[in-house]
Structure formats: structure tokens, C-alpha cells
Amino acid sequence: MSTFSWSVRVYWEDTDGGGVVYYANYLKYLERARTEWLRSLGFSQRALAQDPGIVFTVTDVNIQYRRPARLDDELIVSCDAKIDGAASISFEQRVSRYAVDAAEGAETLAVARAQIVCVDARTFKPKRLPPLIKNALGAPELK
């Protein structure tokens, strides 16, 4: 499956007194990209929370911060999804920035892995991924 990418602009709200993007805010960027990836497959999380009554909850994040992002930067957040359980999706993600010298391509600011589990919107108990989502991900049937 090809990599999905989403563009994110850095605003004042994202920066901290060190003049760079606050470290927790990268997790917002990662989540926006995952949301837009789902939307690109035709899924609205608000609709999924109503029917079939599921939300996605994060169980694990591993993130490495390599270079700081700054105000006005335009970032690219990528997202590679892999179904790795009946209720579980694993994401490889990357936050990059185009270099000023375009010939150099994008520089990587952060690299992350996020483990997501599909849960019941009320009880938060794990629930199998809907077949539609598994199909959209081109996943082989899981038992």
C-alpha cells in the first residue's frame, strides 16, 4: 500500500517558549494524518462512533524527535497503516519539512510508531475492525 501524506502548518498555538513546536503537539499532527487517511478511504470517525459504535484508541506511541519545527513551517505528515490483529492497526509515521533548498528534498523532523485499537465507543472494550475497513486496507482476512 502506498504512503498517505497530509500537510500541516505550524501556528503560534503549536509553539512553546523555546521557539519550537511543543513536543506533545506532534501527537496532534500524527492523529490528524491518521484521521485524514481514514477519511481518504471514505470513513468519518464521527459516523463510525454512531454506527457501528466504534472509536480508535491509541495504546502505544514511540516517537523520536530529530529536529525542531518552527512557526510558519509547512510540515508533511505521512502514515503507513498495517492491520496486525483482529482489532488492531499499527502505523508508521513521519513528520518532515521541505528543505529551503528544494534539491535536497524533505528533512525528517520526527519518526513515530503508533498502535491503535478499535474499541466499543461506550465500554472501550476491543471490538473487531469492521470488514469495510479491513477491505479498504486490502488486508487478508484475519481469524
Place this chain on the structure above:
Amino acid sequence: MSTFSWSVRVYWEDTDGGGVVYYANYLKYLERARTEWLRSLGFSQRALAQDPGIVFTVTDVNIQYRRPARLDDELIVSCDAKIDGAASISFEQRVSRYAVDAAEGAETLAVARAQIVCVDARTFKPKRLPPLIKNALGAPELK
């Protein structure tokens, strides 16, 4: 009724690239003080959302920013409540900081008015304030 006050510490998460507290974050401080004021009267908003099924929604905020707050500052957020309708409370609030020279007392960083309406937790339609809250506020019965 005497003024209620709540102390708030400024962390990195609150500051922005200008080296001061980001302007939207003062509204978080104001809300924390209103929440703690309610708690001081014996009310948990999580419990109120279950029974009798109400939440408080803000309909109007007017805030003046006078001096910037900075990392590590310890702020005092005050809150004066007045019932001004069957479903409505108006708050006068102030964000202050003790001066380095204690003899000078506290300096005011921001002054705000917030109008809050009691609504049904599901429909968001206005709902009369529970008698317990009106009593706690020492309010004369409203028709």
C-alpha cells in the same frame, strides 16, 4: 459572596514562541477556576453530567489582556459568580501574579467576564439550574 481563588502554574505547554502564555490558554485557566469553585461548593461536573444530566456551556467571553504571563509564573485566578437567569450564571474573573516585591501585592494580567448557561448534556438545550446550585450560591429563588 466572597471571591473564590485558584492557583495555576505556567508550564511549557502554556507558552508560545513569543515567550509568553498563549492567549487562548487563559481561557483554560478561567475554566479551571470555575470548575474548582463548583467543586468547593460540593459539585463534580462529571457527576452532574450523569445526574441530573447537565453541563455548563459558555455563551460569551470578554477578556482583556494587560500584561503577559511567563514560564514558571504562579498565577491566581479569581472567580465571582452571580446567577442572572433561570439557567444562567455570570462570572467576573481575574488572572493575577504576585509581584516580586511582595509589598506591592498582586499585579493583574487579565480581566474577564464569562456567561455560562446550564444545558441538557445530550440536547444542549437550556435547563434550569438545579436548586442545590442556586442554594449554594445563596441566590434568591428565580421564577
Place this chain on the structure above:
Amino acid sequence: MSTFSWSVRVYWEDTDGGGVVYYANYLKYLERARTEWLRSLGFSQRALAQDPGIVFTVTDVNIQYRRPARLDDELIVSCDAKIDGAASISFEQRVSRYAVDAAEGAETLAVARAQIVCVDARTFKPKRLPPLIKNALGAPELK
């Protein structure tokens, strides 16, 4: 001067436990629209902070919340600027959402006024708006 508009998507990060956008986050949306309006005129705030060493600080916000925004909503944030002092710009802003029935046009979720002052990036003391910005705003010369 015609009205500038900027589109904003609502993500999980913006919502609160009431299922709607948290009230302080509207101020982030307002600021993004003002930032993009400045960018549309050719100004980067990061560059302005370096040379001529100015930032814009908010001194006053008045916001009315009329209807809640929810997850996945696509909002439109407008921004009408008026120079009203040597160092000061006043903004009229509106947060709207297209109705499901497009024939009905957009519904207004929030209306705001924000007063912004141009200050020295280090001292935070008011500083005259740069002529370039006044010209871009089509403002008559102020004494």
C-alpha cells in the same frame, strides 16, 4: 476591503468530553485565520519577528458562542481587519459551518472581535505598524 476566509477542520484534539469543540480552541481558529490573512498579504510572522522585530499581541477578545462545532466539521473562519491606531488593528471575525442542506448556506457558530497591538518582539512595548502593512491594508496614513 473584502473579507478574508480560512477553512479549518475539527479534529479530536479540538473536542472535549461534552462532544463539542472546547471553547478556548475557537481562539486558536481565530488566530489561524488572522495569520493566514497576513500571509495572504505577503507577511510571515516569523520573518517579522526577526526584521523589523515585531510581534502582534492580543489585548482584547469578545466572543459569542452560538452553536457548538463537532468532530469532523469543516469550519470557515472569516477575518475583517481595520487599522484603528498607530500600532493597533481591530478584527471582526466569524466562525461558520456549511449547513447540510447547502441551499441554506452557512450557519454562524461564533462571532468575535479581537484587538491586536503591534509590539517590539523583545520588550513587548507598542511599536508603530510597519508602513508595508498599513499600505497592504489600504489604510490612510496615520499620524
Place this chain on the structure above:
Amino acid sequence: MSTFSWSVRVYWEDTDGGGVVYYANYLKYLERARTEWLRSLGFSQRALAQDPGIVFTVTDVNIQYRRPARLDDELIVSCDAKIDGAASISFEQRVSRYAVDAAEGAETLAVARAQIVCVDARTFKPKRLPPLIKNALGAPELK
């Protein structure tokens, strides 16, 4: 070295539309605890940024989310620091909540490791930890 703990209350600002604390906000709680741990040793980060001109930047976070936190919860955030390089500190942290039945003790909501590097406040290049901080941590001299 004994474990440092800091108490954190969950407010509306911390929750998301799923009715639980938004996953990125745990990183704010972790950072507050690290900041208060430093303060308990006598260090203000605002002062350190001035003299000797250092800030602490996070290079790596690994966090496991086990149970959701909710509005009004009072959390305990722990923090165990270990100097593991000339410019680097590694933290083991835990977010817990006292069980309703106090006899059961606290339940763990999240477990995290964070790697922090001491950098020059302007250049963001690694800089040796100040001796005062190493001494406060009871660390053997590093070459």
C-alpha cells in the same frame, strides 16, 4: 534515588469527544512532573534558560496507554531520573489514579520513558549538564 510524584487534576481542556483524556495531553502531564521534579531540586527552567543558557529538549518518548483517565480524575505522575550521558537524562514515568476503593491502591493508566537532552537555548546544540544538576542528581562524575 527515591521517586518524585506530582498530582494533576483532569479538566475539560484535557478531555476529548470520546469522554477521556486526549492521548497527547499525557505528554503535558509528564512534562509538568519533570518540571516540578527539577523545581524540587531548586532549579527554575526560566532561570536556566537565561543563565547558563540551557533548555531541555525531548528526543525520545515511549508511552503505553493502559486505561483511560476521565474528567475530574486526580492523577499522580511519577518521575525517576537517571543521568545517562554528559548531556542526557532518562526518565521513567507513570500516570496513576487512586482506586475508588482505597484499599486497592493506585491503578496505572500510562507508563512512559522519556529521553531528555540538555541543549544551548539558542543553537539547540547539546551542552553538558551543569555540575549543579549532576550533583543534585547524586550522579557520579561523567567524563
